[in-house]
Amino acid sequence: MTTSGFPPSAETREQAGLLALVRDEGPMARVELGERLGVxxxxxxxxxxxxxxGGLVESGGPAASRGGRRSTLVRLADDLRFLGVDVGATSVGVAVTDGRCEVLAHAVEECDVRRGPVPVLDRVEQLAAKVLQDAPGRLAGAGIGLPGPVSFRDGMPVAxxxxxGWDRFPVRDRLAGHWGCxxxxxxxxxxxxxGERHAGVAKSLDDLIFVKVGTGIGGGIVVGGRVYRGVAGTAGDIGxxxxDDYGPACACGEAGCLEAYFGGxxxxxxxxxxxxxxxxxxLAELLADRPVLTARDVAEAAQAGDFAAVTLVREGGRRLGQxxxxxxxxxxxxxxxxxxxxSRLGHTLLAEVRSSVYRRSLPLATGNLPxxxxxxxxxxxxxxAAWLASDHAFSVPA
Amino acid sequence: MTTSGFPPSAETREQAGLLALVRDEGPMARVELGERLGVxxxxxxxxxxxxxxGGLVESGGPAASRGGRRSTLVRLADDLRFLGVDVGATSVGVAVTDGRCEVLAHAVEECDVRRGPVPVLDRVEQLAAKVLQDAPGRLAGAGIGLPGPVSFRDGMPVAxxxxxGWDRFPVRDRLAGHWGCxxxxxxxxxxxxxGERHAGVAKSLDDLIFVKVGTGIGGGIVVGGRVYRGVAGTAGDIGxxxxDDYGPACACGEAGCLEAYFGGxxxxxxxxxxxxxxxxxxLAELLADRPVLTARDVAEAAQAGDFAAVTLVREGGRRLGQxxxxxxxxxxxxxxxxxxxxSRLGHTLLAEVRSSVYRRSLPLATGNLPxxxxxxxxxxxxxxAAWLASDHAFSVPA
Known part of the structure; x- marks a missing residue:
């Protein structure tokens, strides 16, 4: 990684604080910045x-007057860009964002992660080139999410x-070399x-659990505003x-795992x-037209009121809720x-999960729990992923 | 709470860092303190x-020479005292420690928490007076653990x-008034x-789970070196x-809770x-001599090789392990x-728990897990509890 020239990053604690503040709250008057940061x-x-x-911030014109001399606004440079990459089991998504992690261009396509790191990362680089063409600027960092355990420190998947084919493949180093950030x-x-904490439903909440139900099932733990990864990086592995020791066989080699009941x-x-x-x-009618069925078909059938499909969703929701x-x-x-x-199974699923949790957990823990x-x-x-990249760029290097 | 005179506490970040360092590592040369704290x-x-x-530290004599001029050792004042109080369901323990949280005197006696806060805290104050007589000094703070959910901020039990009788009883304020710290x-x-993290088996580990199996069952979560209490203070409530929805009735009003299978x-x-x-x-022989049996009797029977008692411990251990x-x-x-x-059930219990966890959790999470x-x-x-008190005294007031 280069540390001189562009991409630059915060050099001091005050710079890091300032960058995070204008990312999270937008353009801010110098006077207010000084007060908020205590500088x-x-x-x-x-x-x-x-x-x-360093090209990270620029003047945003005069601030609204609070009486006395007018202050100037400071904002993130307009041409700052982050790349956010989301590699799923069966798809790849790449977005380019501005400095505040707002998506400017986004491309998604189907892509089987089992093809291995080289073809998949080739596609990631091609999609990135495409979105960067749609929203050009200066790339200040990139983040990437992978559907498996990752060594955060080493920047690679582990087992x-x-x-x-991905085990210990140097994902970070390959992409950093290609993008120069x-x-x-x-x-x-x-x-x-x-993502949900920065821009979604959990905006600015410091303590939350995110549960992903897709091909696999996994959990993300946010504690005190930061992702908690555990000592070996496997925290959140709830799939x-x-x-049930005698439940259905699971891809992990065991039986009766949550994922073996309710994964895609x-x-x-x-x-x-x-x-x-x-x-x-x-579902029988759908199967007449195609060789296999998917979780998406179950969602469609349940939405159409098919009793067996609704029951399937309910049972799964009950287990997930447990x-x-x-x-x-x-x-x-x-x-x-x-x-x-x-989660496209929507409110049928949500109702089951809620009923399980509210019934099973202590009132004090669920009283104000959305x-x-x-x-x-x-x-x-x-x-x-873009937010993760900005968090890296806007931190003081250790 | 008084902030002037004794008991004093850290006024600056540097003072707090210094106090924690000589608590955790013992007397330290000025030269080394400066290097470690970067001051x-x-x-x-x-x-x-x-x-x-302020009477918090004192000179510990000359440090071992590292060449050049001799440095002086700094240590916590010899007469500094913390009180650590442990209120259990059926007992009360009070210890007085030195500044490094080493126990100087300890008294435990049976005491039913259901007698209510006034009689129980009366006993706590009497026991504290006794241990302070055995190891007199200047009291710099006290900590107390209660067997139920606590509002850490308000210093009182909640529901x-x-x-x-304890719900929202102002435990902190009563004891602070009595002890003047x-x-x-x-x-x-x-x-x-x-306690285990400061002086026991988990010494200086930053991420651990403590599971207490006593009259009730509860968990303590240490994340990044600090206790994680959750948004309402109920984190760790695993009992x-x-x-099993159709399991035995539990004291909480529900059925099939872990505690209803394996609590005391x-x-x-x-x-x-x-x-x-x-x-x-x-157990039949024991029962001939007394009106009821306790968990302690089960431990005794299991240790004596009684088959039914061993089976009971194994089944409980399996559920706890799950x-x-x-x-x-x-x-x-x-x-x-x-x-x-x-936990007096000892290695029979431990073997069951280990076998459950090692068999059920992913290899990456259990690979190096003691x-x-x-x-x-x-x-x-x-x-x-004494450590908690020292953590308070050795922190910069917010």
Whole structure:
């Protein structure tokens, strides 16, 4: 990584504080910046000059008068760009954002992560080139979420169950070399949790659990405003919490895991059974036109009122709720956000989860606990990844 | 609370850092203190003078030579005292420690928490007077752990299930008025977790789960070196995680909670059944001499090899392990410590828990995960409470 020239990053604690403040709250008068950061005027002026020379901030014109001499607004440079990348099990999304992590251009396409790191990262680079063409600027950093356990420190996946060929592949170093900026690699669920916290339903909440139900099931834990990754980086791995020692087989090699009941693959498997047995007329009809069924088909059937599909969603929601209830008792979070593809099952799912959690957890822990669906949907991952990149650029290097 | 005179506390970030350093590592040379804290010599000298004037530190004589001029050792004042109080469901323990939280005198006696706050706190004050007589000094603060949910900020229990009459009783204010020093109130399990982290088996670990199995079952979560209390202060409440909707009735009003299977009361209930039915000859013999049985009797019978008692411990350990496995998957801690009275069940219990967790959680999360018994036993609570008091005294007031 280069530390001179562009991309620049914060050099002092005051610069980092200032950058985060104008990212999170927008253009701010010098006077207010000084007050909020507790930095004397001369010192602040010097820091702003340094940041402006580095191309990170610029003047935003005069501030609204508060009486007395008018102050000038400071804002993030208009041409600052972050890349947010969201690699899912079956898709890749790339967004380019401005300095405040607002999406300027976004491209998503289907892409099987099992093809391996080289073809998938090739596609990521191509999509990035495309979105950067749509919203050109100076790239100050990139973040990427991967669907498996990640060594945050080393910037690479470690023994990821559904990503053959990716184990210890140097994702960060490859992309950093290609883009010429700092790249931060994290687990996809952590990144989605950050997205919802920065720009979605959990805006500015410091303590929350994000639960992703997609092909796999995972959790992201935000504690005191930061993602908690655990000692080996595997915190939030709730998909393999075991509900029944004699339950259905799971991709992880065990049996009875939550994911084996309610992940995307499990729903597809159960949908096929319901269609073939004729218990679900709606799914049987869909199966007549195609070789397999997916979780999306279950959502469609449930929305159309198909009884067997609704029951499937309810049972899954009950099991998911059972696990979430334990986590709520244990961690006492301020919010639970449910996202990922299967969250398209919508309010039927939500109602089941809520009923489980509110019934099973202690009143003190659930009294003010909202359990809600993700607000950002497909964009949670890319926004969170861009935010992670900005968090890196706007921190003082250790 | 008084802020002038004694008890004093840290006034600046540097003073707080210095106090914590000599508490955790013992007497330290001025030269080393300056290096460790990154404080220039003149500034450090001024801060040490202030602390010495306040009676918090004193000179510990010349330091071992590192070549050049000899440096002087700085240590916590010899007559500094903290009180650590551990209120359990059926006992009260009070210890007086030195500034480094080492126990100088400790008194424990049976005391039913259901007698209510006034008689119980009267006993606490009497025991404190006794231990302070055994190890006199200047009281710089006190900490107290209570067996129920606590509002850490308000210093009082909130809707505690097994503490009738204690709801919102101003524990902190009463004791602070009596002792004339700052008092910090927390949940008993959090306090035990801090004790193990400061002086026990989890020494200096930043991320761990402490599980107390006593009359009730609770968890303490240490994240980044600090207790995590959740948004309403109920984090760690694992005793009421539900294992089976149709399980045995629980004191909380629900059914099938972990505590209803394996808390002290549940074990006493099951022991009685085993004794009366004759399935446990050992317990039947004990019951001939007394009106009821306790969890302690189960431990004794299991240690004597009574088959029914061993089976009871194994089944309980399996259920406890099932819950701990979920928490390990979720939080990926660096250690799990099991304490409280029922941990006297010892290695039979530990073996069951370990087997459940190692079998059920992902290899990455359990690879380097020690699951161990509390090292401090009865003293974990009082040491943790004293540490909490020192943490308060050695922090810069907000």
């Amino acid at each position: 004397p005027r001369a010192r602040l002026a010097a820091e702003i000059t340094r940041l402006a020379e 990821p169950p559904i990503m053959p 700092a790249v931060t690699v994290d687990n996809d669920v952590n990144v989605m949790a950050l 393999h919490i075991k509900l 693959a499990a729903l597809a498997r159960d949908a096929l059974t319901l269609a073939r047995s004729g218990r679900s007329p709606y 696990v979430i209830a334990s986590l709520v008792s244990f961690l006492n979070p301020g919010m639970v956000v449910i996202g990922g593809g299967v 359990i809600v669906l993700s607000e950002l949907g497909d964009q949670a991952g890319v926004i969170g | 220039p010599r003149a500034r450090l000298a001024a801060e040490i003078t202030r602390l010495a004037e 505690p299930p097994i503490m009738p 700052a008092v910090t109130v927390d949940n008993d399990v959090n306090v035990m977790a801090l 009421h995680i539900k294992l 009361a549940a074990l006493a209930r099951d022991a009685l059944t085993l004794a009366r039915s004759g399935r446990s000859p050992y 819950v701990i496995a979920s928490l390990v998957s979720f939080l990926n801690p660096g250690m799990v410590v099991i304490g409280g009275g029922v 699951i161990v018994l509390s090292e401090l036993g009865d003293q974990a609570g009082v040491i943790g």
